[in-house]
Structures are given as structure tokens and as C-alpha cells.
Amino acid sequence: MSLPKVRVPYLLLFPGFAFLFTFFILPIINLAQTSTQTPVKNGDTGQYEQTFAFSNYVNAFVDNKEQFARSFVFATISTLLALAIAYPLAYAIAFKSGKFKNILLVLVVAPFFTSFLLRTIAWKQILGEEGFVVPGLRSLHIISQQTTLTSTSFAVVAGMTYNFLPFMTLPLYASLERIDPRTIEAAGDLYANGITAFRRVTMPLSLPGVVAGTLLTFIPAAGDYVNAAILGSPTSKMVGNVIESRYFKIVDYPTAAALSFTLMAAILVLVTLYIRKAGTEELV
Amino acid sequence: MSTDAINARGDLRLTRITKSYGDFTAVDDLTLTIPKGSFFALLGPSGCGKTTTLRMVAGLEEPTVGSIHLGDTDITTTRPYQRPINTVFQNYALFPHLTIFENIAFGLRRRGIKDVKEQVEKVLNLVELPHLAGRKPTQLSGGQQQRIALARAIVNRPALLLLDEPLGALDLKLRRQMQIELKWIQREVGLTFVHVTHDQEEAMTMADTIAVMNEGKIEQMGTPADLYDNPETAFVANFLGQSNLIKGKIDGSDGENLVVDLFGQKISMPKNRSHAIDNSMYAGIRPEKFRISLVGTPVRGNSLTGGRIEDVSYIGVSTQYVVAMPWGQEVMVFEQNDDGVPPFDKGDEVVISWEPNFTFGLRGDEDIEAGTEVNPEELEDE
Numbered sequence: 001m002s003l004p005k006v007r008v009p010y011l012l013l014f015p016g017f018a019f020l021f022t023f024f025i026l027p028i029i030n031l032a033q034t035s036t037q038t039p040v041k042n043g044d045t046g047q048y049e050q051t052f053a054f055s056n057y058v059n060a061f062v063d064n065k066e067q068f069a070r071s072f073v074f075a076t077i078s079t080l081l082a083l084a085i086a087y088p089l090a091y092a093i094a095f096k097s098g099k100f101k102n103i104l105l106v107l108v109v110a111p112f113f114t115s116f117l118l119r120t121i122a123w124k125q126i127l128g129e130e131g132f133v134v135p136g137l138r139s140l141h142i143i144s145q146q147t148t149l150t151s152t153s154f155a156v157v158a159g160m161t162y163n164f165l166p167f168m169t170l171p172l173y174a175s176l177e178r179i180d181p182r183t184i185e186a187a188g189d190l191y192a193n194g195i196t197a198f199r200r201v202t203m204p205l206s207l208p209g210v211v212a213g214t215l216l217t218f219i220p221a222a223g224d225y226v227n228a229a230i231l232g233s234p235t236s237k238m239v240g241n242v243i244e245s246r247y248f249k250i251v252d253y254p255t256a257a258a259l260s261f262t263l264m265a266a267i268l269v270l271v272t273l274y275i276r277k278a279g280t281e282e283l284v
Numbered sequence: 285m286s287t288d289a290i291n292a293r294g295d296l297r298l299t300r301i302t303k304s305y306g307d308f309t310a311v312d313d314l315t316l317t318i319p320k321g322s323f324f325a326l327l328g329p330s331g332c333g334k335t336t337t338l339r340m341v342a343g344l345e346e347p348t349v350g351s352i353h354l355g356d357t358d359i360t361t362t363r364p365y366q367r368p369i370n371t372v373f374q375n376y377a378l379f380p381h382l383t384i385f386e387n388i389a390f391g392l393r394r395r396g397i398k399d400v401k402e403q404v405e406k407v408l409n410l411v412e413l414p415h416l417a418g419r420k421p422t423q424l425s426g427g428q429q430q431r432i433a434l435a436r437a438i439v440n441r442p443a444l445l446l447l448d449e450p451l452g453a454l455d456l457k458l459r460r461q462m463q464i465e466l467k468w469i470q471r472e473v474g475l476t477f478v479h480v481t482h483d484q485e486e487a488m489t490m491a492d493t494i495a496v497m498n499e500g501k502i503e504q505m506g507t508p509a510d511l512y513d514n515p516e517t518a519f520v521a522n523f524l525g526q527s528n529l530i531k532g533k534i535d536g537s538d539g540e541n542l543v544v545d546l547f548g549q550k551i552s553m554p555k556n557r558s559h560a561i562d563n564s565m566y567a568g569i570r571p572e573k574f575r576i577s578l579v580g581t582p583v584r585g586n587s588l589t590g591g592r593i594e595d596v597s598y599i600g601v602s603t604q605y606v607v608a609m610p611w612g613q614e615v616m617v618f619e620q621n622d623d624g625v626p627p628f629d630k631g632d633e634v635v636i637s638w639e640p641n642f643t644f645g646l647r648g649d650e651d652i653e654a655g656t657e658v659n660p661e662e663l664e665d666e
Contacts, residue, residue, distance in 0.1 A: 180375070180377060182373050182374075182375065182377035183377045183378070183379055183380070185344055185364075185373070185377065186371070186373055186377040186378075186379070187379075187390070188343075188344075188363075188364040188365050189342060189343075189344075189364055189365070189369075189370055189371045189373075190365075190370065190390045190391035190394060190436070190440070191290075191365045191366075191391050191394035191395050191440075192365055192390070192394050193363070193365050196394065197365075200390070201379055201381075204381045205379075205380065205381055207381075
């Protein structure tokens with residue numbers, strides 16, 4: 001009661017701030033320090049000292065530019081695929097589902113009841129020789145008898161698309177659901193046929209959902225390594241896999257840290273450019 | 285056919301329209317002609333089918349049975365975007381992502397009109413908001429949005445402009461102002477306006493012709509004065525203003541007049557104002573048509589004796605009395621405060637009188653409560 005009003009917001013901020021400081025800011029600083037270290041001369045494996053070796057960044061990038069490129073290409077493809085699948089789905093749930101709306105929404109988030117890892121391993125089964133997909137496609141002569149789907153780039157992209165689909169669907173649904181159906185009726189009333197009404201009214205009004213959904217899919221997809229590790233092959237490694245193996249297998253902390261920062265910076269730049277571009281569109 | 289529809293002009297004719305949703309009949313065998321160039325109101329309580337009727341004219345719903353013609357063109361199944369009809373939606377439905385200019389230009393651009401800028405500016409001047417062209421709808425007040433919604437529709441010069449409770453979201457003062465403005469704009473542009481409302485005062489202020497709807501049917505259609513002075517049903521008598529409906533029996537005739545017995549007292553009324561089908565009748569008199577006088581004072585016209593004042597409300601321009609009649613009914617009497625006579629008091633023994641020509645006769649089997657319990661204000665959303 002006697003607490004001065006100005007202090008209340010700070011008190012409310014404190015738990016969150018303390019958490020983020022301990023588990024985000026400090027590790028980031030630690031990671032930044034690690035990224036410019038070099039091995040101690042005649043030291044043990046895993047012993048590093050600070051030498052401000054910024055060349056770590058150049059080396060890390062040059063050595064792994066293929067994996068970097070693959071990360072962004074895979075993330076882009078899965079984001080576009082997820083958008084293509086999620087938009088009609090979200091549209092149908094928002095406008096056409098009637099009394100099934102809630103059930104469909106539960107189904108969209110249902111995968112979260114199982115672990116991300118388990119679901120990805122399940123995809124290995126689905127796409128494997130013993131699954132129904134490969135024999136099915138073979139009997140329809142869509143793929144040849146020798147073609148397999150596991151341990152391919154296709155499997156990695158398919159897995160990522162699947163895993164991030166709810167993150168695309170939910171923001172799209174939220175923005176479509178907010179559209180007043182009367183504005184779409186008004187477009188029809190003002191001489192726009194179905195396609196034009198979608199292009200001129202529904203689509204622009206759902207753009208905030210498109211931006212949110214693509215970001216929520218692209219960012220984690222670009223840094224993902226689980227899908228490539230489980231569903232891919234050595235030739236479909238992404239930068240996340242490199243970071244993982246540098247840390248846990250080769251114990252090359254500085255390169256792993258430098259790669260992490262490079263990845264973060266690259267995503268940040270891309271996302272900023274994207275939001276700038278999308279922001280110039282007529283957003284509400 | 286669909287390409288011709290866009291150029292159709294003429295009277296709007298609804299022929300035996302029925303619209304059912306499962307077991308529920310929203311519009312029931314409705315036939316209606318709306319003359320070109322008129323300001324027509326569909327008036328009725330929530331759920332009476334007026335909005336459904338409007339949506340069928342707009343093409344947003346398809347009639348279960350019946351046909352809709354505009355002039356000689358059958359538009360019953362024509363898609364909304366192929367009809368020369370525009371709508372001012374209830375909550376305006378402006379496009380939130382477009383500027384006011386682009387909102388108004390939307391219909392023109394879809395039809396590939398050349399001088400978009402000129403036409404938009406002209407209509408913005410008509411609604412007196414040229415300075416708002418660059419704003420977004422959310423930056424406008426309710427009244428401004430209402431005018432933009434109107435501008436967005438009339439800029440297309442449709443054969444028919446539909447207004448769905450266009451003033452419902454505005455406050456009372458703004459609503460009165462917009463009523464006058466809408467009427468003026470209709471005369472200015474010369475389009476046919478079809479206005480749907482539950483507000484009888486709004487309909488009476490603006491429309492040339494009003495169709496009163498109830499339970500999917502038209503109860504009565506006519507000019508505001510016709511409907512008010514000579515209602516044909518209890519619903520119309522109660523929904524438009526207030527009425528005193530007194531049970532009576534037709535007791536013979538006297539030339540052009542009928543003699544009606546109201547609980548033992550004889551009154552007369554013109555034959556042509558009776559809608560009774562047998563000799564039982566409700567005699568209807570509007571409260572302001574009654575005169576009130578103390579027992580013993582001479583009276584003109586019809587009179588009923590034995591009244592006693594139960595309640596007096598002085599409201600400035602008039603005084604409203606509730607008078608208890610000997611047969612147990614309470615009647616409303618509105619007296620103009622224009623004669624310098626102080627109001628009567630509660631408990632005064634009075635005679636009520638009126639000119640026979642003001643009496644209207646309803647069928648004796650009517651439900652005299654019809655149309656009274658509707659409170660338009662709480663039925664905003666249909």
C-alpha cells in the first residue's frame with residue numbers, strides 16, 4: 001500500500017530481467033569471449049585463451065559457407081512450403097469451419113503433445129523403406145525403384161516444414177480470423193469478383209499474419225540441426241549441425257561460438273530487411 | 285445475361301420471395317415494388333426479415349423461392365459484383381488497409397473507370413470531407429466513417445443504393461443530422477435508396493414510402509402519413525407511435541359513417557377507415573388526437589365519459605395523461621400546452637373527446653399488444 005507507484009513496474013520487471021540476465025545475457029557475453037579465443041600452446045584439448053583472434057570469424061565462415069548457404073536455402077524452402085500449406089488451412093479454419101473450428105485448432109497444435117525429437121524420428125519411419133510413402137510413390141512410378149527418401153535433402157526440408165507448420169498456421173489463423181467478413185462482402189458489393197476480393201482485401205489484411213508466420217518458421221528453421229541430423233545425410237548438413245559437432249565432438253569452442261554469432265547476425269540482417277520490406281506494404 | 289445486369293435500370297421488383305433457413309422462414313412470400321428514384325424504407329423489429337430481404341437484393345443471399353427484377357432484368361441469381369447495386373453496411377465495412385481515397389476508388393477501379401481522381405474528389409466534396417482523402421478509416425470518427433461508407437457506394441452511381449441500419453452506430457444528435465443529410469444527398473444524386481431500419485422515427489423522417497415488416501411479411505406499405513394516420517393492423521398502430529385501441533362492436537351505419545359501441549357509449553367513424561371484417565372491431569385513436577375536459581364542459585365530436593385521471597406527466601411542450609376508463613382500460617392522452625390552461629390533476633373526473641375522422645378501425649380479432657413490447661434500442665444487432 002505504501003509502495004510508491006513508480007517502483008511497481010520495476011518490481012514487476014525484476015523476475016524476468018533476472019532470469020534473462022542469468023540465462024541469456026551472461027551466456028551471450030561468455031560466448032562472445034569464447035569466439036575470439038585460440039588454443040593454449042601445448043595445452044590439453046579444450047583449453048583456450050583469449051587472444052582476440054577475430055580471424056576465427058573469417059575462418060569459421062569460409063570453412064562452412066556451404067552449410068551456411070544450405071541452412072538459408074532449406075529454411076527458405078520450408079518457410080515457403082509451410083506458407084503454401086498453412087494459408088489455405090488457416091483460411092478454411094477461419095472462414096469455413098463452422099462448428100468444427102475449435103476441433104481443427106486443437107488438431108493444429110496437437111503435435112506439441114509429443115516431443116519435437118520423437119516426431120522427427122517418426123518421420124524417419126514414415127519416409128523409410130518400411131513406411132507407406134516410398135512403396136506408394138514407387139508403385140505410382142513417381143519415384144524409381146532405387147530411389148530412397150531418407151538421408152536426403154528432401155527429407156530434411158519435409159521434416160522442417162512439418163515441424164514448423166503450427167508456427168505458420170496459428171498467426172495466419174489469428175490475422176484471418178480478425179478480418180470482418182463484411183469487408184469481404186463489401187468488396188463483392190463493389191464489383192470485385194472472388195479472386196480480386198481476395199487479392200485486394202483478404203490477402204492484404206492477412207499480411208501481418210504472413211509476416212509473423214514466416215518469421216516464426218524461418219528463424220528457427222535457419223538455426224535447426226535436429227531435422228538434418230535425423231533425416232539428412234552428411235551431404236545435407238546445415239550450419240546448426242556444424243556448430244553442434246564443433247561443440248560436442250571436436251571440442252572447438254571458438255569456432256562454434258564464432259559460427260553461432262555469424263548465424264545470429266545473418267538472421268538478424270535478413271529479418272530486418274524482410275520486416276522493412278513487408279512494413280512498406282499497406283499494413284494495418 | 286450477367287454482363288447486361290450491370291447496366292440494368294428501373295424499378296426493383298421482388299416477386300413472391302421466400303427465404304428459409306432450415307425450419308425458420310425469414311422472409312415469407314414477399315412481393316414488393318420499389319419505384320426508381322424513391323427513398324424507400326423497410327421498417328420492422330429485429331428478426332422481421334428486413335435485413336435478409338436487403339441481402340437478397342444485394343446478392344449476398346439467394347432466395348429459396350421467388351424472383352428479383354431490376355427493370356426488365358432478372359437478377360435473382362446474379363453474383364453481387366455483377367449487380368448495379370451498392371450497399372452501405374451496418375458497421376460501414378470500410379477497408380482498414382486502404383486510405384479513404386482508395387476506399388472510395390475501389391468500385392471505380394474494379395470497373396475500369398478512367399477519371400477516378402476526379403470522381404472521388406467530387407463525392408468527397410458532396411459528403412464534405414475532402415480533407416480526409418489521405419487518412420485511414422481507423423483515424424476517422426463514427427460519423428465520418430458513415431459518410432465515407434456512403435461516398436464509397438454512391439460514387440458508383442448504382443441503380444439502387446441499399447442502406448443497412450446506416451445510422452445505428454451513431455449517437456442520437458448525429459443521427460438526426462445525418463437523417464437530414466442523407467435525404468438531401470438522395471435528392472441531389474437522384475438514386476433509388478432502400479433503407480432498412482428498426483427506428484420508426486428515422487424511417488418517417490427520410491422515406492417517401494415505408495413498408496412495415498413483421499415476421500417475414502409486409503404488414504402495411506404507404507407514405508409515413510398514411511401509416512401513422514390510418515394503420516391497418518395493431519402491429520403498425522403500435523410500432524409506429526402509440527395507439528389507444530378500445531374494444532367495440534359495430535352497431536349500424538349512418539350515411540358515410542359507422543356507429544360503433546364502445547362499452548355502451550356510441551361513437552362514429554368514417555366507413556373507409558375501418559379494416560374490420562365483421563362487426564367486432566378495435567377502435568384506434570392516437571393519444572394526441574384526444575382532447576380532455578372536466579365533466580360538465582361542452583365537448584365536440586366523439587366523446588367517452590367516466591374517465592378519471594390516474595397519472596400526469598408534464599413534459600414541456602405537452603402534458604401526458606393516463607386516464608382510467610370505467611371498463612378498466614387505461615388510455616393515453618397527450619395535450620399540447622398551448623392554451624394557457626393549467627394541467628388537470630390526478631383524480632379529476634374527465635370526459636375525453638376527439639374528431640370522428642381521426643378514428644381508425646382494426647379487426648376485432650387482433651392481438652392489441654402486437655408491436656408494443658419491441659424495444660428497438662436493445663435489438664441493434666440482427
